[in-house]
Amino acid sequence: MASVKLTNVKKIYDKNVVAVHDFNLEIHDKEFVxxxxxxxxxxxxxxxMIAGLEEISDGTIEIDGEVVNDLQPKDRNIAMxxxxxxxxxxxxVYENIAFSLRLQKVPEDEIYDRVTxxxxxxxxxxYLMRKPRALSGGQRQRVAIGxxxxxxxxxxxMDEPLSNLDAKLRNQMRAEIILLRQKLDTxxxxxxxxxxxxxxxxxxxxxxxxGYIQQVGTPTEVFExxxxxxxxxxxxxxxxxxxxxxxxxxxxxxxxxxxxVKLPVDGEKGTALKAKQAKTGRITLGVRPEHITxxxxxxxxxxCTLEVNEMMGSELHLHVYTEDGTRLVVRVPTVSLDAETRKxxxxxxxxxxxxxxxxxxxxxxxxxxxxxx
Amino acid sequence: MNExxxxxxxxxxxxxxxxxxxxxxxxxxxxxIIWLIPFVCIVLQSFRLELSGPVGYVIPKxxxxxxxxxxxxxxxxxxxxxxxxIIALVNxxxxxxxxxxxxxALSRFRFKMRGALxxxxxxxxxxxxxxxxxxxxxxxxxxxLTEANAVPGLILVYVASSGMGYYVSKGxxxxxxxxxxxxxxxDGATRMQVLFKIILPLxxxxxxxxxxxxxxxxxxxxxxxxxxxxENPVGMNVAVGMYKWLTLDQISSNYTxxxxxxxxxxxxxxxxxLCLQRYYVEGVTGGAVKG
Numbered sequence: 001m002a003s004v005k006l007t008n009v010k011k012i013y014d015k016n017v018v019a020v021h022d023f024n025l026e027i028h029d030k031e032f033v034x035x036x037x038x039x040x041x042x043x044x045x046x047x048x049m050i051a052g053l054e055e056i057s058d059g060t061i062e063i064d065g066e067v068v069n070d071l072q073p074k075d076r077n078i079a080m081x082x083x084x085x086x087x088x089x090x091x092x093v094y095e096n097i098a099f100s101l102r103l104q105k106v107p108e109d110e111i112y113d114r115v116t117x118x119x120x121x122x123x124x125x126x127y128l129m130r131k132p133r134a135l136s137g138g139q140r141q142r143v144a145i146g147x148x149x150x151x152x153x154x155x156x157x158m159d160e161p162l163s164n165l166d167a168k169l170r171n172q173m174r175a176e177i178i179l180l181r182q183k184l185d186t187x188x189x190x191x192x193x194x195x196x197x198x199x200x201x202x203x204x205x206x207x208x209x210x211g212y213i214q215q216v217g218t219p220t221e222v223f224e225x226x227x228x229x230x231x232x233x234x235x236x237x238x239x240x241x242x243x244x245x246x247x248x249x250x251x252x253x254x255x256x257x258x259x260x261v262k263l264p265v266d267g268e269k270g271t272a273l274k275a276k277q278a279k280t281g282r283i284t285l286g287v288r289p290e291h292i293t294x295x296x297x298x299x300x301x302x303x304c305t306l307e308v309n310e311m312m313g314s315e316l317h318l319h320v321y322t323e324d325g326t327r328l329v330v331r332v333p334t335v336s337l338d339a340e341t342r343k344x345x346x347x348x349x350x351x352x353x354x355x356x357x358x359x360x361x362x363x364x365x366x367x368x369x370x371x372x373x
Numbered sequence: 374m375n376e377x378x379x380x381x382x383x384x385x386x387x388x389x390x391x392x393x394x395x396x397x398x399x400x401x402x403x404x405x406i407i408w409l410i411p412f413v414c415i416v417l418q419s420f421r422l423e424l425s426g427p428v429g430y431v432i433p434k435x436x437x438x439x440x441x442x443x444x445x446x447x448x449x450x451x452x453x454x455x456x457x458x459i460i461a462l463v464n465x466x467x468x469x470x471x472x473x474x475x476x477x478a479l480s481r482f483r484f485k486m487r488g489a490l491x492x493x494x495x496x497x498x499x500x501x502x503x504x505x506x507x508x509x510x511x512x513x514x515x516x517x518l519t520e521a522n523a524v525p526g527l528i529l530v531y532v533a534s535s536g537m538g539y540y541v542s543k544g545x546x547x548x549x550x551x552x553x554x555x556x557x558x559x560d561g562a563t564r565m566q567v568l569f570k571i572i573l574p575l576x577x578x579x580x581x582x583x584x585x586x587x588x589x590x591x592x593x594x595x596x597x598x599x600x601x602x603x604e605n606p607v608g609m610n611v612a613v614g615m616y617k618w619l620t621l622d623q624i625s626s627n628y629t630x631x632x633x634x635x636x637x638x639x640x641x642x643x644x645x646x647l648c649l650q651r652y653y654v655e656g657v658t659g660g661a662v663k664g
Binding site: 051053073079080099 | 550552553555556557558559560561562563566570571574575
């Protein structure tokens, strides 16, 4: 159990390709931090720098208060789970899990106890004498976690551990990682490109793009108050709708005018804009699909044409386009619709949508920053 | 109708592929027989007792092990055999270590001039080794490693250039995921432990391939061995020593013994190959195809 502190960490590859720019982050003891971002954003590189598998070009990395810049991975007291499991194919599951303990010259009896205990927790006791090739993807992943678990390391690093699994198994393993975290009660750094994993697992999420940290915050913070357009678009599925519009103020109250329909910015957001004395003018308005509702024609209703209706089971994803051709996605819980309305939601149908002020996000179209930052 | 046509066409294809298969197999059998004839002749001649020179027939009239007994009774032959064995064994050990370390380093480490080094070695490898013979002889002579001391001299020659034969094993190592090295390093292994505990057990075919080729090269070498031993029987290997028995003045009395010597020379290599054939094929194809 330990804290991890990264100060001005940089990674520059040959030919001056900068993978990570001035990375500053303090991961607290027993915290579960998730690095998330698209491919090539530097999240795995940062994790590998913490592990000691990549040299850092500048800055310092501390684990439990000790600068580990020049320490070999084996001397950092970390454990790591790899994306492709990285199990030793010529060893049995038992030998795989025991490998690190044997290198530490732990007595054989203790190795047996620790391996069997880890196997029990992970439910792989029956496979201990098998070779990795005789295991399924999920079982291999458990062995990989077992191999990391058995070392009693200060920090647990996981590099996209679920991305090789199918969707069903991924959900199951995600829940198991949450349980494992409760059992191990140690510091976790987890890398993923899947925002759902990030949201469900992390105490805090670090969203990265092109080697820069975009935002660090709890899942609620990054969802409810995205710092910029990138974070707003990356977190949430389906992704947030963006509408180029005008922010106006009348009699001290803020309004937006998406597609010519004047909507008041009421509630908390209105208050916040007033407190910030936000500048009026062109903005990018963000609205999450789940915050848009179907409505009847009226003053606050935006007329749209339905293009595609995706039936997801508990909800419908309605892909609509407005009169000026802007495409939007609306997420509607099936339970909120009567049978007659659902029947009418076919391609080409005319629908009306609206949304409240409290669910709006306002971004500067130039800087892409949230106006309420 | 169409289905029937398809089936007929399929049957026709099957028949023609069966014919071409048979032709290929018959051809291969004929080639194998032609290829095996000299070896069979040598084995048969080695058991011939009636005459010790070359004769115009293959199957001996009188059979026996006398040639082998006489051969093994000769101290010069034993000396050549031991020389060859020492050279091949030491070379196999040293060359294997050097080649595997070199291949691992080139496969796993990224350092300045790595690409240039690999290209340089490839270009150097294109030159025939014979070109270096004269200068090598001079150097070895100055070091006192020729004639009676040809054995360490030859070992030096074979081992010195061994790092250049890294291609096949590097190709094989490249196919082993780097994440295994990384996992082992995180698990607490040093680079050396990663190589010996993780990579080499996974690269068994290529290790065996390397050992075999490193053993074989000096085992059958004639040109370098002849040059460096320079007619001194103490420093000769078995190929150079036995070749003397084929000169005009000796062939009539030593030909059958030469054949027996050939069989004895072939035995260790044949056993090695039979035992390790599976790995050898895996090593060659693994390195060449996947690399």
